[in-house]
Amino acid sequence: MILEVVPYKIAEEETRMAGRVILHSDCNCFYASVEHLHRPELEGKPLAVGGDPESRHGIVLTADYIAKRYGVKTGMALWEAKQLCPEITFVSPRMDLYLRFSRMAHEIYADYTDLQEPYGIDESWLDVTDSASIKGDGYSIAREISNRMKSELGITVSIGVSFNKIFAKLGSDYKKPDAITTMYESEFRTKAWNLPVGDLLYVGRSTKRKLENLGIHTIGQLAQTDEAILISMLGKMGSVLWAFANGFDDSPVRKENTHAPIKSVGNSTTTHRDLVNDEDVKIIIYVLAESVAARLRENGFRCRVVEISIRDNELYSFTRQRKIANATNITEEIAAEGFRLFKENYDWRKPIRSVGVRGADLVNDNYWEQMDLFCDFKLRDKLMKMDATVDDIRRRFGFYSIQRGIMYQDRILSAVNAKDDHTVHPHGYFNQ
Amino acid sequence: MEGYKVYVDVTAEFSAEGVLTPKSFRWTDGNVYEIQRVKDVRRAASLKAGGVGMRYTCVVNGRDSYLYYEDNNMWFMERAGA
Numbered sequence: 001m002i003l004e005v006v007p008y009k010i011a012e013e014e015t016r017m018a019g020r021v022i023l024h025s026d027c028n029c030f031y032a033s034v035e036h037l038h039r040p041e042l043e044g045k046p047l048a049v050g051g052d053p054e055s056r057h058g059i060v061l062t063a064d065y066i067a068k069r070y071g072v073k074t075g076m077a078l079w080e081a082k083q084l085c086p087e088i089t090f091v092s093p094r095m096d097l098y099l100r101f102s103r104m105a106h107e108i109y110a111d112y113t114d115l116q117e118p119y120g121i122d123e124s125w126l127d128v129t130d131s132a133s134i135k136g137d138g139y140s141i142a143r144e145i146s147n148r149m150k151s152e153l154g155i156t157v158s159i160g161v162s163f164n165k166i167f168a169k170l171g172s173d174y175k176k177p178d179a180i181t182t183m184y185e186s187e188f189r190t191k192a193w194n195l196p197v198g199d200l201l202y203v204g205r206s207t208k209r210k211l212e213n214l215g216i217h218t219i220g221q222l223a224q225t226d227e228a229i230l231i232s233m234l235g236k237m238g239s240v241l242w243a244f245a246n247g248f249d250d251s252p253v254r255k256e257n258t259h260a261p262i263k264s265v266g267n268s269t270t271t272h273r274d275l276v277n278d279e280d281v282k283i284i285i286y287v288l289a290e291s292v293a294a295r296l297r298e299n300g301f302r303c304r305v306v307e308i309s310i311r312d313n314e315l316y317s318f319t320r321q322r323k324i325a326n327a328t329n330i331t332e333e334i335a336a337e338g339f340r341l342f343k344e345n346y347d348w349r350k351p352i353r354s355v356g357v358r359g360a361d362l363v364n365d366n367y368w369e370q371m372d373l374f375c376d377f378k379l380r381d382k383l384m385k386m387d388a389t390v391d392d393i394r395r396r397f398g399f400y401s402i403q404r405g406i407m408y409q410d411r412i413l414s415a416v417n418a419k420d421d422h423t424v425h426p427h428g429y430f431n432q
Numbered sequence: 433m434e435g436y437k438v439y440v441d442v443t444a445e446f447s448a449e450g451v452l453t454p455k456s457f458r459w460t461d462g463n464v465y466e467i468q469r470v471k472d473v474r475r476a477a478s479l480k481a482g483g484v485g486m487r488y489t490c491v492v493n494g495r496d497s498y499l500y501y502e503d504n505n506m507w508f509m510e511r512a513g514a
Contacts, residue, residue, distance in 0.1 A: 154477025
């Protein structure tokens with residue numbers, strides 16, 4: 001009996017996978033759109049979100065479509081953007097606001113499916129296969145979502161509708177802004193195959209160059225190349241990309257809430273003056289660790305890896321990371337580990353321009369682990385309580401109402417506002 | 433520049449079922465306006481004032497006006513004029 005049931009189940013699963021309806025929804029110029037919504041007086045004018053417009057450092061995180069037309073790109077220094085587009089208005093990022101909008105977008109998606117997988121803060125894959133009987137086909141669901149995003153959140157999205165995640169993503173990139181593009185099984189050979197090979201997920205600059213050396217310029221050419229040649233050229237990825245191009249991607253859309261939406265929490269800053277000794281670096285590492293740990297606690301995460309990044313005044317930079325014994329969101333532990341990493345890896349050949357601290361390999365607060373016989377759990381408990389108390393005091397009386405003693409050794413240095421330099425890293429596409 | 437977004441004082445009622453209904457608001461001129469009826473409640477973005485919230489379509493003096501309840505627990509309205 002059992003033997004009969006199993007193949008049937010598998011067959012059913014296969015049929016289901018074959019007829020999937022996957023959407024990929026991408027909020028257009030997300031940060032800039034949210035800022036535009038809150039600043040109606042800037043309507044029709046170029047805007048970019050990024051850095052601190054007043055100080056020397058800062059890059060463009062997101063530019064709106066008007067600024068993009070002038071050639072302003074993500075990652076550009078603010079002064080470069082200003083040269084290209086003198087009319088541009090820069091606004092400082094308000095990450096909490098964007099996270100709120102991201103959450104509201106997910107609430108809208110949740111009306112259509114529980115299978116939604118975020119890819120960064122502003123993109124999501126949605127498996128709406130099972131909603132088709134109630135809500136209509138993929139295209140109508142996409143249209144409904146798009147309309148609701150416009151009326152309820154005041155932002156536009158590009159949605160790709162397809163039978164797998166890779167082509168859904170290609171679809172959402174196909175036409176922007178505010179567009180819906182289908183990439184059905186009957187269409188992808190005409191639509192996707194003409195696109196440049198660099199548009200495919202996981203074909204970066206270097207892979208693209210290698211492929212172009214082989215004479216592969218479009219996704220179609222990639223699909224029709226012998227898989228073995230690609231494997232010899234790119235290793236395992238060759239086979240993966242070949243499958244992507246042929247529409248053989250059957251990776252599922254993960255259920256919501258099974259993953260932390262982000263991979264790591266990090267803060268970095270370029271200091272107002274160069275750092276010249278251990279004490280300087282210690283202050284900055286503590287400032288950053290405070291922000292990182294507070295954000296971990298805020299979101300109910302703990303990290304199992306601490307990473308620091310250092311850049312000297314000749315812009316040479318490196319990162320070092322280490323796995324720590326117990327998952328933590330305790331400021332003291334993250335800072336101490338960060339400083340230890342720094343001490344072990346820097347010999348003060350040059351003054352330091354910029355420092356970053358990051359907590360990675362995140363687990364949620366319910367994560368259990370083996371206790372360490374030699375670890376002082378009473379002390380950890382105390383440190384946790386102390387952090388919670390500091391969080392509470394800051395929530396009620398403001399960030400600067402309570403400070404560590406070390407911050408008073410150099411008030412200018414410690415005045416860095418770590419919370420401004422937020423970074424959000426999406427999970428990779430493959431299993432994490 | 434004076435924006436189109438106007439935060440207002442609102443008197444509202446919570447029913448035993450937990451439904452929030454605004455009853456009146458004080459406009460910038462100091463007058464208190466009675467909300468005769470709430471026609472519709474939905475989440476919406478205000479492109480004019482700039483912001484997002486629960487939008488109450490209120491009948492005030494026989495005319496429809498929008499009253500938004502933001503996430504920060506503040507109420508705002510859109511100032512008339514182009």
